[in-house]
Amino acid sequence: xxxxxxxxxxxxxxxxxxxxxxxxxxxxxxxxxxxxxxxxxxxxxxxxxxxxxxxxxxxxxxxxxxxxxxxxxxxxxxxxxxxxxxxxxxxxxxxxxxxxxxxxxxxxxxxxxxxxxxxxxxxxxxxxxxxxxxxxxxxxxxxxxxxxxxxxxxxxxxxxxxxxxxxxxxxxxxxxxxxxxxxxxxxxxxxxxxxxxxxxxxxxxxxxxxxxxxxxxxxxxxxxxxxxxxxxxxxxxxxxxxxxxxxxxxxxxxxxxxxxxxxxxxxxxxxxxxxxxxxxxxxxxxxxxxxxxxxxxxxxxxxxxxxxxxxxxxxxxxxxxxxxxxxxxxxx
Amino acid sequence: xxxxxxxxxxxxxxxxxxxxxxxxxxxxxxxxxxxxxxxxxxxxxxxxxxxxxxxxxxxxxxxxxxxxxxxxxxxxxxxxxxxxxxxxxxxxxxxxxxxxxxxxxxxxxxxxxxxxxxxxxxxxxxxxxxxxxxxxxxxxxxxxxxxxxxxxxxxxxxxxxxxxxxxxxxxxxxxxxxxxxxxxxxxxxxxxxxxxxxxxxxxxxxxxxxxxxxxxxxxxxxxxxxxxxxxxxxxxxxxxxxxxxxxxxxxxxxxxxxxxxxxxxxxxxxxxxxxxxxxxxxxxxxxxxxxxxxxxxxxxxxxxxxxxxxxxxxxxxxxxxxxxxxxxxxxx
Numbered sequence: 001x002x003x004x005x006x007x008x009x010x011x012x013x014x015x016x017x018x019x020x021x022x023x024x025x026x027x028x029x030x031x032x033x034x035x036x037x038x039x040x041x042x043x044x045x046x047x048x049x050x051x052x053x054x055x056x057x058x059x060x061x062x063x064x065x066x067x068x069x070x071x072x073x074x075x076x077x078x079x080x081x082x083x084x085x086x087x088x089x090x091x092x093x094x095x096x097x098x099x100x101x102x103x104x105x106x107x108x109x110x111x112x113x114x115x116x117x118x119x120x121x122x123x124x125x126x127x128x129x130x131x132x133x134x135x136x137x138x139x140x141x142x143x144x145x146x147x148x149x150x151x152x153x154x155x156x157x158x159x160x161x162x163x164x165x166x167x168x169x170x171x172x173x174x175x176x177x178x179x180x181x182x183x184x185x186x187x188x189x190x191x192x193x194x195x196x197x198x199x200x201x202x203x204x205x206x207x208x209x210x211x212x213x214x215x216x217x218x219x220x221x222x223x224x225x226x227x228x229x230x231x232x233x234x235x236x237x238x239x240x241x242x243x244x245x246x247x248x249x250x251x252x253x254x255x256x257x258x259x260x261x262x263x264x265x266x267x268x269x270x271x272x273x274x275x276x277x278x279x280x281x282x283x284x285x286x287x288x289x290x291x292x293x294x295x296x297x298x299x300x301x302x303x304x305x306x307x308x309x310x311x312x313x314x315x316x317x318x319x320x321x322x323x324x325x326x327x328x329x330x331x332x
Numbered sequence: 333x334x335x336x337x338x339x340x341x342x343x344x345x346x347x348x349x350x351x352x353x354x355x356x357x358x359x360x361x362x363x364x365x366x367x368x369x370x371x372x373x374x375x376x377x378x379x380x381x382x383x384x385x386x387x388x389x390x391x392x393x394x395x396x397x398x399x400x401x402x403x404x405x406x407x408x409x410x411x412x413x414x415x416x417x418x419x420x421x422x423x424x425x426x427x428x429x430x431x432x433x434x435x436x437x438x439x440x441x442x443x444x445x446x447x448x449x450x451x452x453x454x455x456x457x458x459x460x461x462x463x464x465x466x467x468x469x470x471x472x473x474x475x476x477x478x479x480x481x482x483x484x485x486x487x488x489x490x491x492x493x494x495x496x497x498x499x500x501x502x503x504x505x506x507x508x509x510x511x512x513x514x515x516x517x518x519x520x521x522x523x524x525x526x527x528x529x530x531x532x533x534x535x536x537x538x539x540x541x542x543x544x545x546x547x548x549x550x551x552x553x554x555x556x557x558x559x560x561x562x563x564x565x566x567x568x569x570x571x572x573x574x575x576x577x578x579x580x581x582x583x584x585x586x587x588x589x590x591x592x593x594x595x596x597x598x599x600x601x602x603x604x605x606x607x608x609x610x611x612x613x614x615x616x617x618x619x620x621x622x623x624x625x626x627x628x629x630x631x632x633x634x635x636x637x638x639x640x641x642x643x644x645x646x647x648x649x650x651x652x653x654x655x656x657x658x659x660x661x662x663x664x
Contacts, residue, residue, distance in 0.1 A: 005563070021623070212334070266390065278350070
């Protein structure tokens with residue numbers, strides 16, 4: 001295992017220290033839990049947003065803590081759900097009296113633990129609501145998941161629900177907007193290589209030299225199939241076909257696009273993917289309002305990418321364009 | 333070769349199309365050359381900044397075209413200097429009558445071709461000055477380089493000289509500030525793996541399973557030595573030692589820090605590196621003004637990272653903090 005780490009059991013602690021040292025203008029860490037919160041917490045009169053999950057997806061989720069996005073990010077062990085206690089500490093630290101929305105990616109462990117944290121909060125009369133993101137169209141049910149998995153589309157939920165919360169909207173309104181994003185966002189990915197969880201020390205699967213996996217999850221969960229690697233255009237066309245089939249998009253509809261690198265894939269290749277994505281959308285008369293290309297929801301050192309499309313209406317467009325200021329997601 | 337590409341000979345063209353499709357609010361491409369320019373070019377009354385080099389370092393340099401940074405980025409073939417003609421086309425497209433500064437990384441091909449472009453511009457009475465970045469403390473002279481190599485510190489030159497140009501400063505003033513950045517910026521990197529230039533189709537070097545190269549360049553040029561992989565803290569301490577030895581930093585001096593991923597290295601590991609960087613600086617009483625962690629000057633799919641320190645004075649600090657709005661570098 002060739003990694004820039006000190007101790008497989010300390011990767012999350014070391015990382016969180018490094019994040020706070022890098023971004024003290026945005027973040028602080030709770031003393032009693034692996035939770036990063038806005039350094040101006042709690043913010044009175046604003047619904048708080050809390051998200052998180054297993055580590056290994058950086059900059060998700062700590063990189064999205066800041067103005068216009070999350071109030072807290074809860075960091076579990078690598079690819080492992082955070083505990084209910086941890087999540088509850090996050091809620092207590094950031095709730096400003098107007099309630100807290102939990103943004104949960106659809107994995108069984110996350111659902112269970114975030115729901116238990118909500119129950120703990122209910123007992124202390126903190127109003128908490130949840131939204132579950134399941135944007136991955138690749139497969140129904142999967143390792144760790146009933147239904148569809150939540151992947152990079154989650155970042156759009158953070159951004160848009162975060163902007164809604166900044167307007168002073170109520171918890172119910174923020175939740176409603178977050179659910180609207182979930183209803184309108186679809187993603188699908190693929191991978192060219194595996195990754196190694198530090199504590200495991202070896203790859204959780206293997207692909208042959210000329211083989212890729214289509215529909216792979218962000219923890220290496222199986223996708224739809226493996227195939228010989230083809231061209232970027234062919235792979236992109238296949239993923240876009242699956243995504244578009246699952247959305248009702250018509251000519252002149254507007255979308256936001258995210259081309260998300262899982263880690264090892266060069267930005268050069270992500271832009272080559274975006275060339276084909278933009279061509280496909282243009283052919284269909286679908287208008288691209290904004291495109292994000294980079295690493296937003298990664299999978300340790302895996303090579304691969306995902307495409308996310310979000311169908312926009314006037315509200316979603318306005319909230320997507322609203323300013324955000326976080327370590328990893330800035331909208332000016 | 334497992335890459336998301338269509339044709340090894342078309343990677344730069346496909347990528348530039350994908351970049352313009354992703355960021356039309358910032359960029360357009362020249363019809364007659366692989367050059368990305370600000371879409372509001374030329375800008376009257378402002379010194380223009382032109383940079384670039386071989387492709388494969390994305391988001392450098394196209395990702396830094398926008399308000400407060402570059403006016404144009406010239407894209408050569410992968411790891412290959414752009415031609416003088418290309419650079420000259422960039423100058424002509426963005427010069428707003430106040431002159432153009434060329435920001436050149438110290439590689440023999442780049443120096444030669446940017447200097448020739450300057451001569452072409454001189455003949456057409458366009459005022460052009462140059463600044464050469466040579467921040468890599470690893471080795472003197474190297475493949476492609478006389479003296480030291482230019483690496484991730486170049487991004488600080490783009491940022492700060494770009495901010496200076498926005499103030500309406502003269503070409504001489506912008507050049508002077510850019511040179512001040514060069515005098516005060518130092519970097520050093522290491523790699524855990526090689527990368528494959530698409531047209532070559534095979535890795536340009538090999539490292540053993542437990543081996544890393546210290547001081548490696550961003551095109552795979554040899555570093556100072558190879559060694560068995562140790563901990564992140566040990567590697568970081570070694571690189572910081574070399575960098576600090578080459579700088580005159582005293583307690584209470586202020587620096588900007590960049591932890592730059594070469595591509596395949598997870599953000600998690602970059603933050604683990606930053607933990608140690610911040611500890612070392614703190615021990616010495618050196619004040620970190622701002623830290624940037626991410627992929628700024630990559631090397632195709634190589635695993636590894638570099639550390640950059642920039643010693644700040646009041647002018648550099650103010651210009652670093654000035655707003656910039658580009659696809660890959662936003663300061664609010």
